[in-house]
Amino acid sequence: xxxxxxxxxxxxxxxxxxxxxxxxxxxxxxxxxxxxxxxxxxxxxxxxxxxxxxxxxxxxxxxxxxxxxxxxxxxxxxxxxxxxxxxxxxxxxxxxxxxxxxxxxxxxxxxxxxxxxxxxxxxxxxxxxxxxxxxxxxxxxxxxxxxxxxxxxxxxxxxxxxxxxxxxxxxxxxxxxxxxxxxxxxxxxxxxxxxxxxxxxxxxxxxxxxxxxxxxxxxxxxxxxxxxxxxxxxxxxxxxxxxxxxxxxxxxxxxxxxxxxxxxx
Numbered sequence: 732x733x734x735x736x737x738x739x740x741x742x743x744x745x746x747x748x749x750x751x752x753x754x755x756x757x758x759x760x761x762x763x764x765x766x767x768x769x770x771x772x773x774x775x776x777x778x779x780x781x782x783x784x785x786x787x788x789x790x791x792x793x794x795x796x797x798x799x800x801x802x803x804x805x806x807x808x809x810x811x812x813x814x815x816x817x818x819x820x821x822x823x824x825x826x827x828x829x830x831x832x833x834x835x836x837x838x839x840x841x842x843x844x845x846x847x848x849x850x851x852x853x854x855x856x857x858x859x860x861x862x863x864x865x866x867x868x869x870x871x872x873x874x875x876x877x878x879x880x881x882x883x884x885x886x887x888x889x890x891x892x893x894x895x896x897x898x899x900x901x902x903x904x905x906x907x908x909x910x911x912x913x914x915x916x917x918x919x920x921x922x923x924x925x926x927x928x929x930x931x932x933x934x935x936x937x938x939x940x941x942x943x944x945x946x947x948x949x950x951x952x953x954x955x956x957x958x959x960x961x962x963x964x965x966x967x968x969x970x971x972x973x974x975x976x977x978x979x980x981x982x983x984x985x986x987x988x989x990x991x992x993x994x995x996x
Contacts (some may be wrong), residue, residue, distance in 0.1 A: 734773050738762055741811050749897055761804035774812075778823045781805070785828065795830035802828060840865075840965035844958065851956040856940075857948050859908075859915035860928055864962055866908040868969030869897065871962040875942045878925045884909065 738759070745755055768784060769776060774870075788798045806824035813820050840848065846863070852858045863869045869877075873891050881890040887904045894900060904912070920931050926939035946962055953960040 734766060737773070737812065737816065738766075738808075740816070741808055744811055745816060751893075751897060756803045757800065758807070762808055765805055774818065776823050778825055778828075781823050781828060782824075785830075790886065795832050799832070800831050826858040838963060838964050840960065844967070848952065848956050848958060848960060851952045854948075855899050855911070855918050856913040856928055856931065857952070860945060861949065861952075861962075861965060862908045862911040864965035865968050866905040867902045868966050869924060870966065871942050871945050874928065875926075875940060875945060877927045879927055880925065882912075882927070884913070893995070 741762075742755060742759060750758075758780060765784065766773065769780060771780070772922075785798060785802075788801060793801075801861050802824055806822060809820060809822040809824060812818045813822060837886040849858065849861070852861060860874050863874055863877075864871070867889075869891065873894055876893075877889065877891075883889060883894060884904075887906075887909055889902050889904065891900050891902055919927075920929060920937060922929055924937065924939055928940045929943075930936055930938050930944070949960065949962050962967060
């Protein structure tokens, strides 16, 4: 079996299934690591080899969740070879090999910590970015990819296109999130770019801000406030208990609709 051809065909198979570029990147990275590590042909891999690979990953101090992602990627590749390439194999990645995961409660900011963090955020763009995460539950990738056409401010809502899992949804804006967004749009530098949030200084001025750029800004503000905060923690604060009661009532009535999400959790 030509392993290179098999991996290329598997990548095409994943693209036909409309997997995101992040899924493609992670699966290809997983397979590359696995193929380099094994000493036998891919079709000769046994369950014992997989157990040895798990031990190797544990020796590399990888977490259980990361190792399970490796196993999912490798299992999917063998399923592809068996069902799509019609190769007579037994999938060596057994279901029982998945590592048990702890289920800690989501980390979020306490009510008294929120003003402390936002007191350190003095940039209108950054305030709008982090308010959308805090009040509306947007992921950092969704904020970075938000476009002007996706805003429906008269109705206090925005549209998230191609979110996690390739799903679209409607997100309702709280009053303070909408005000922060309006304040930023008033000072937004002129650009032909359709993305909402742009770099406003330096060589990349006028270009869309990147995911890593947003994360670095959060790290800077967290240090300034003397706190340890991540962008994803803000998402966990988008719960009914901190939303206005009218929005909470609306969300309870609409939660049965998959594409309508006043808070994205």
